[in-house]
Amino acid sequence: MSAKYAMISTWKMSLAGMRKAKRLMESGGSARDALAAAITDVEDDPAFHSVGYSGLPNARGEVELDAGFMNGRDLSFGAVSGVKNIQNPILVARELSGLARSCFLTAAGAESYAAAHGFAMRNMLTEDALAAYRREMAKQTAVREADPAADAHDTVCVVAQDTDAELYAGVSTSGLFMKHPGRVGDSPVIGSGFYCDSTAGGAAATGFGEDVMRGCLSVRIVGRIAAGRSPQEACEEVLEAHLARLADAGYTPGNISVIALGRDGRFGAATNRAEFPFVVFDEAREATLMVCRSDGGRIRVEEADAAWLESYKGD
Ligand code: GLY
Numbered sequence: 001m002s003a004k005y006a007m008i009s010t011w012k013m014s015l016a017g018m019r020k021a022k023r024l025m026e027s028g029g030s031a032r033d034a035l036a037a038a039i040t041d042v043e044d045d046p047a048f049h050s051v052g053y054s055g056l057p058n059a060r061g062e063v064e065l066d067a068g069f070m071n072g073r074d075l076s077f078g079a080v081s082g083v084k085n086i087q088n089p090i091l092v093a094r095e096l097s098g099l100a101r102s103c104f105l106t107a108a109g110a111e112s113y114a115a116a117h118g119f120a121m122r123n124m125l126t127e128d129a130l131a132a133y134r135r136e137m138a139k140q141t142a143v144r145e146a147d148p149a150a151d152a153h154d155t156v157c158v159v160a161q162d163t164d165a166e167l168y169a170g171v172s173t174s175g176l177f178m179k180h181p182g183r184v185g186d187s188p189v190i191g192s193g194f195y196c197d198s199t200a201g202g203a204a205a206t207g208f209g210e211d212v213m214r215g216c217l218s219v220r221i222v223g224r225i226a227a228g229r230s231p232q233e234a235c236e237e238v239l240e241a242h243l244a245r246l247a248d249a250g251y252t253p254g255n256i257s258v259i260a261l262g263r264d265g266r267f268g269a270a271t272n273r274a275e276f277p278f279v280v281f282d283e284a285r286e287a288t289l290m291v292c293r294s295d296g297g298r299i300r301v302e303e304a305d306a307a308w309l310e311s312y313k314g315d
Helices: 012-026 031-044 089-096 107-116 127-138 209-213 217-226 231-248 306-311
Strands: 006-010 065-071 076-083 104-106 156-161 167-173 194-197 201-207 256-262 267-271 275-282 285-295 298-303
Touching: 006 012, 006 031, 006 256, 006 267, 012 031, 012 156, 012 275, 012 285, 031 065, 031 089, 031 156, 031 167, 065 089, 065 194, 076 089, 076 107, 089 104, 089 107, 089 167, 104 107, 156 194, 156 201, 156 256, 167 194, 167 201, 194 217, 201 209, 201 217, 201 231, 217 231, 217 256, 231 256, 231 267, 231 298, 256 275, 267 275, 267 285, 267 298
Parallel strands: 076 104
Antiparallel strands: 006 156, 006 275, 065 076, 065 167, 156 167, 194 201, 201 256, 256 267, 275 285, 285 298
């Protein structure tokens, strides 16, 4: 049986936006709009330094943002990468999903599209983010390929399903702190950072983008759901297989966490971190903070309790 509506999102930072999204869906709003409401809430909040306004800058001290959006009914998608000064990259990605071609725009081309189409523009670099950049620069002198701050990085990802069992996926990030200028991670890359197909389910990934892209994780998870696995089984199987393959290939994987939602409203999550918070709601449940834990490769998912909330320091 299908849920009337359901949504899943990454990280505790998405909780306030997911509460807004729940209100929207209760009052008959679409999953497409609820997803945008949840993501713009994080993009606009300067307290979160890995998404949107106040995102941490690249190695030149510039904030470069990536976002992607997909409609699981007609498989349309839109994405922007390396954009500066666009207030809500997710809204531009969503608009681009309406185009048959040129739906993935990068850097200056994406910015000129956004300005010409009336999207809000803003200097996204805040004093806080600049101070973090200066502290990091004081520790080093050269532009790096690899990023030691990768573990502190989080992407907001949302998968949403509504009354007609339509599915949407969206993601937004400022990417790795101190990344090489022009570096693009998995987030705006369809199939890696996000994917959805309304005949099966949707999935999205957060973490070290290069390692996510090596496995095209989101489309693989949706493929498993299409083959009959539950979203939880699909997340666990794909992540476990990918981590084993990365190890075989000689990589020491960075942090990777994934979420998934089936067209029936069932959800799943998996991670290689000790713990990965995410948020779910559906018509019967308020926006609820969950914790996915990896203990020697064994995944456990449960509701966050007061003790966990007290001790958790991340976004
Ligand atoms: N997962 C986002 C990034 O690596 O940029």
